[in-house]
Amino acid sequence: MEGTTHKKINLEDKTYKTKHVILAIIFVGIFMSSLDAYMVSIALPNITTYFNVNLHQSQWVITGYLLVMTALFIPLGKASEYTGKTRMFIAGFTLFTISSLACGIATNMDQLILFRLLQAAGASMVIGVGGAIIFLVALPEERGRAMGYLGAVTSIGALLGPVIGGSITQFLGWQYLFFINVPIGILLFIFALKYLKIPEKTSESFEMDWLGALTLIVFVASLLMFCSELADGNHLTTLLVYGFISILSLAAFIVRESRYEKPLLDLSVFKNKLFTLAIVSMMLFNMAIAAANFIGPFYLQGAMNYKPAQVGLLFLMVPLLMVGASPLGGWIYDKHHQKYAAASAVLIGAFAFFLMAYAFFKMNLVLIVLSFALWGVGRGLYNGPNGTETMSSLPPQKSATASTVMFTTGSLAMAIGISLATVFLTFQLSTMGYNGAVLAAGHTLLSNSISTIIMAAGFACVLSALVAVLRNR
Known part of the structure; x- marks a missing residue:
């Protein structure tokens, strides 16, 4: 078998x-x-x-x-x-x-x-x-x-x-x-x-779809390089090349996997609504988190004039609270099996980003600290329920597929989130007539620009919550 x-x-x-x-x-x-x-x-x-x-x-x-x-x-x-x-x-x-x-x-x-x-x-x-x-x-x-x-x-x-x-x-x-x-x-x-x-009972023979693996590796590599060039914004030709390669390799991968008898990735798993929507919800949340995590230090140093060490201490709040919230969220889910647990957790993250956007705009340290605390709690409470729902959506023999797809799409989502945050920040500063170094843009410009991006991260979390709700309907 x-x-x-x-x-x-x-x-x-x-x-x-x-x-x-x-x-x-x-x-x-x-x-x-x-x-x-x-x-x-x-x-x-x-x-x-x-x-x-x-x-x-x-x-x-x-x-x-x-x-x-x-x-x-x-x-x-x-x-x-x-x-x-x-x-x-x-x-x-x-x-x-x-x-x-x-x-x-x-x-x-x-x-x-x-x-x-x-x-x-x-x-x-x-x-x-x-x-x-x-x-x-x-x-x-x-x-x-x-x-x-x-x-x-x-x-x-x-x-x-x-x-x-x-x-x-x-x-x-x-x-x-x-x-x-x-x-x-x-x-x-x-x-x-x-x-x-x-x-364990394993396959009796080793069968690898080498062409499928090659096209997938090319897709992931070209997409990550595309994100890197997109964030850099200085090499349009290189950006277009990586974009073309990523689209072409993805198309080749889908065609290959849909026709090959024993594919590298059984694309039929994405017909499973429970699995696919859990992955999409996670990707949207990861994009929001990556954007905020990447762009937050620019605000705190450029607009609030904090030293890097101070910024680092403030950002430590997020993983510190996650350490406590993650097992708690999993324990609550195991005990009550609340089907909207993941959606509720990501809504806490959405509120955290909306509050953060307002706090950044007002330069209010107390609200910034509170928003970071809610960010850590929301993200921690989300891990257990969404991870469990993702893994349990597929049969046990597909557990490796569920795990690897989850980690792959999570990494890609974070790269995309960082790239989009960089592009939006550069674009907003340029429309306001500033094209110099980000940290030298001035308090008002950074406050307005970064607050808008954090607000967008909040809306991405709302969308993630909606997807998580749809998953269980």
């Missing part, structure tokens, strides 16, 4: 008895894989100086990681139907650990970028199947809480990444950002071999 199915886990099953250990292993693996992006971003100036290269070259340490990780989620998820999800997870973290060591001992920028791409491939394997393993190991009445914890884990990564990255870079050197993964990876490997044993 093709696909992956799992035996029922009961109270006497060894897998159930070690459930919390299994979940801890998965959470640590996902945490380390996501944390690495935040840590390395802080060290990019030091890495650029160390290798004596320009920023255009060194930024591939960050951009390349995002590109490879996002592009490989779905192909590697498909491959897990043959290897098994647990083997894919272990192989992914092994690759992540080895390539981390290689990154730390790289002697030039080309080597560092190459090993960083391998590290991203390992991270994609870990994150892509990690969500599926969490969902399958947790009992049905605990899944909302488990997905909430997953949201909390990624929030902690965002919270600690800059702090850990800055401290390690300053006191030990940027190389130790990678070396720190090695002992953790070895311990995780040992524990995974002992405890990560989930009954």
